[in-house]
Amino acid sequence: MKSFKEIYKSAENKIAGIAAAPGIVIGDVYLFTKEKLEISKADIKDVDEAKRNFQEALEKSKKELKKIFAIAKERMGNTRAGIFEAQLMILDDPVLIDNIIKRIEEEKKQPEYIVDDEISKYQQMMFLSNESYMKERANDIEDIKNRIVRNLRKKRWQSRIKGEVIIVSDSLTPADALLLSRNNIKSFVTDHGGLTSHAAIISRSLNIPAVVGTHNATLKLKDRQKVIVDGFYGYVLFDPTEEQIAFFDEKHKHLVQLQREFDELADKPAVTKDGKEIELLANVDVTGEIDVVKTSGAKGIGLYRSEQLLDEMDTIPNEEEQALIYTRLASRIYPDSITIRAFDIGGDKFKLFDYDEPNPFLGLRGIRILLENPELFKEQVRAVLRASVNKNVKLMLPMISTIDEINRSKEIIENCKKELTSEQIPFDKDIEVGIMVEVPAAAVMAKEFADATDFLSIGTNDLIQYLMAVDRGNDLVSDLYQEFSPVVLRTIKKIVDDAKLVGKPVSLCGEMAADTLAMPLLIGLGLESLSISPRTIPYAKRIIMSFSHADARAMAEKCTMCCYEYEIEKTIQEFFEDNQIVRTRNII
């Protein structure tokens, strides 16, 4: 059978996007156009009637939004539902409402024209701003504007859709995604938005496969057209050929069957044929993913990316808010443990601080930002400590490159412990503090760094970028981003060996761990703990159960001698063949 790569290479009917939520779906397109209705600028005769209509539309909109707000709170939790609260306030905005009424009286035009014109003015101002969050905000306001206009026309929200369809839209507001998800929606495809757009976050937490950021799916696709949506690789295939349908049908059936097998695997430990147990932990990005973790069979959370909270909450949560979130996570995962990584901000991720750096990836990010802003760091440390009462919380520091950073961080942590003690707030006095090894400097000094901390966690994404001096987002050089490069292998081996030398545990997180092809190699290199996306855990477990640790070590040994990436890949392929490991899929 062909591979995904081959299928996509030859496909001329593909639309590429960003894989926002995993899954494969074959179905019919439902073009969800936001009723970009022509706004009528017609004159009106009865001003009183127009004003009454406007007030009724406002009331109707409030009712709808309150309902959405309630669904959102139930499905997404209070913090993320906050997006809708501001929208509700806008419906009561005295300045906006007065202006609109005044203009209806003076201009005697259709209220929908006045509403559209008036709210668009504010959006214009937002779009003019350089801040990216202002553009997001302008889009949120688009939602409220359209809602009023639609209600002025006494139209019903287009959210009751018959049959199982694939929603294709230019963008989805949080309200759209939520309301649509109550229908039998198989998948979402959007023109705009990235991995952190509301639509992507909601799709993931509702477990609906999604491809976002396709640029032009709404132009290329027609209503009721047959498509295949691949939420693993981020492609949409329109008018699929028989070969493609057969391929994805097979994959889909396979997924369903796998899911059944995985449900059975969930309670079993990940043990190699010769009895070596491997600890499989889950990476958690979105707080809502905890449910998936619970059913995946993970032995805990190996990486909680706390910086995601900034995105979810649209601000930096304070100590109280953080303590509440971390405590809730820790108690949900108990008796397993959770490793909370301190805010890894900077680089490409967030631009909350007003530093304009010519080279952000080599600039103020990770622990550097935290040490520059000790108050921010302290609040987070205190919140993590407060969540540690049941002794199942660990703290991890990102982007460590010097021993001095470790020492300074430990000093801050010790001070926080003293404060909490004097405030008589309970916490785990022996909380483990570890570091990410994702900078070559940390790899070189792995032994000393491991000695100075409680555990190491290898972050492959950044480590490979920094080792090879390559930006994997840059198409001109992304070929150099090689996961199976001898450089990467030897570096991982050194870190693992160094950690073992001083008797400290070492784990690995990052996309490399999620690649099932890499699994035997990483375990052969000596890793006994991997942290991967919860959805990949069953796949990983299945592979681990199909080879022996001794064989994997021999294979890894052979790989570390290689000079070329292709040699390494070939060695691994042969290992899979020799052990008759069916690579169910290397889906992430």
Added chain:
Amino acid sequence: MIERVVKIKNKAGLHTRPAATIVKIAAKYKCDFFISRNGMIINGKSIIGVMTLAAEEGAELTLTFDGVDEEAAADEIADLFERGFDEE
């Protein structure tokens, strides 16, 4: 009329939550309340208006209050800015 110059003190800046708080407080007072920055003047009693202001940490805003209870309004709102909207 009272004029106050305030600075944004919290790290996340004037995002949606503090914007809502400002508007809710302003609604309690009778006086007019305007916020200006870089020549842009917006009505502080309008949530959609305040949401158009992109004000990051360290940004300076001028608040003007005009009306019977301007004194009390100025104190309460300037204090809210002073406290960094009770955020970090």
